[in-house]
Amino acid sequence: xxxxxxxxxxxxxxxxxxxxxxxxxxxxxxxxxxxxxxxxxxxxxxxxxxxxxxxxxxxxxxxxxxxxxxxxxxxxxxxxxxxxxxxxxxxxxxxxxxxxxxxxxxxxxxxxxxxxxxxxxxxxxxxxxxxxxxxxxxxxxxxxxxxxxxxxxxxxxxxxxxxxxxxxxxxxxxxxxxxxxxxxxxxxxxxxxxxxxxxxxxxxxxxxxxxxxxxxxxxxxxxxxxxxxxxxxxxxxxxxxxx
Numbered sequence: 001x002x003x004x005x006x007x008x009x010x011x012x013x014x015x016x017x018x019x020x021x022x023x024x025x026x027x028x029x030x031x032x033x034x035x036x037x038x039x040x041x042x043x044x045x046x047x048x049x050x051x052x053x054x055x056x057x058x059x060x061x062x063x064x065x066x067x068x069x070x071x072x073x074x075x076x077x078x079x080x081x082x083x084x085x086x087x088x089x090x091x092x093x094x095x096x097x098x099x100x101x102x103x104x105x106x107x108x109x110x111x112x113x114x115x116x117x118x119x120x121x122x123x124x125x126x127x128x129x130x131x132x133x134x135x136x137x138x139x140x141x142x143x144x145x146x147x148x149x150x151x152x153x154x155x156x157x158x159x160x161x162x163x164x165x166x167x168x169x170x171x172x173x174x175x176x177x178x179x180x181x182x183x184x185x186x187x188x189x190x191x192x193x194x195x196x197x198x199x200x201x202x203x204x205x206x207x208x209x210x211x212x213x214x215x216x217x218x219x220x221x222x223x224x225x226x227x228x229x230x231x232x233x234x235x236x237x238x239x240x241x242x243x
Contacts, residue, residue, distance in 0.1 A: 001038055001039065001040055002040065002043060002057070002062070004038060005034065005035060005038040005040040005043075005044065006055075006057075008034045008038070009031065009034060009035075009044070009055045012027075012030055012031065012034065012053065013053050013054070013055070016051065016052065016053040019051070021053075022050060022051050023050060024048050024049050024050050027048045027053050028046070028048050031046050031048065031053070031055070042058065042061055043057060043058050043061055043062055043065075044056070044057060044058060045057075045058055072089070074088055074089055074092045076088045076091075076092075086165075101138050101142075104138060104141075105131075105134040105135065105137075105138055106134075141194075143241045144194070144238065144241075145194055146241075147237040147238060147240050147241055148194065148197055148234065148237055150237075151189075151191070151192070151197060151233070151234060151237070152191060152192065152193060152194055152197065153176070153179055153180060153191055153193070154176075155175070155176040179191055189230070197234055200228075200230055200231065200234075201231055201234055201235075203225065203231075204224075204225050204227060204228075204231050205224070205225050206222055206223070206224045206225075207222065207223050207224075207225075208220065208221075208222045209221055209222070209223060
């Protein structure tokens with residue numbers, strides 16, 4: 001990037017010397033555009049005037065950056081006894097889960113697993129209550145997704161994720177790859193998404209009925225639809241959620 005930026009600045013300097021770029025303001029704007037495009041603002045110094053332009057590298061800044069080349073640095077307040085370097089890096093990477101959770105809570109109901117749209121609040125108490133309800137809803141959804149991992153495309157080998165190299169690209173387990181290719185789980189059942197599991201569970205209902213007999217008071221009773229094997233398995237897995 002340093003070499004690429006310097007080549008572009010060299011061509012620009014030739015334009016200034018040939019008279020194609022004269023005004024100081026135009027020279028500064030063009031130089032700024034070049035270093036901003038290459039993300040090299042802090043590595044070059046400029047001297048510009050009407051019909052004059054020169055540049056140089058900030059060698060001190062470049063040398064300081066070279067000390068960190070090839071290094072992945074995460075700083076935490078925890079001691080080495082409380083958290084190893086690998087756990088610290090994994091914890092930093094897992095922040096994306098918190099960001100996704102907040103995005104799910106605040107995104108339109110059309111694009112999230114939480115069927116609730118964002119609502120504007122002004123009073124402090126209502127803001128806190130609204131956020132708490134959204135957080136609790138996401139907590140419930142998170143547990144449902146966890147216990148339904150084997151029924152959906154989620155990777156079931158979570159222990160492999162917890163033990164993987166923290167700075168290497170994440171790799172799914174062989175089981176997750178087979179599910180993605182086949183579109184089926186180990187039992188040969190088609191794999192739905194989380195929302196599809198909820199849709200299939202929604203057909204399990206309880207119906208209240210009333211039987212009218214001549215000369216007698218109506219008899220009220222409730223009937224429940226018969227569970228399918230899919231619904232039975234999903235509900236059994238929900239029973240494994242630990243509070």
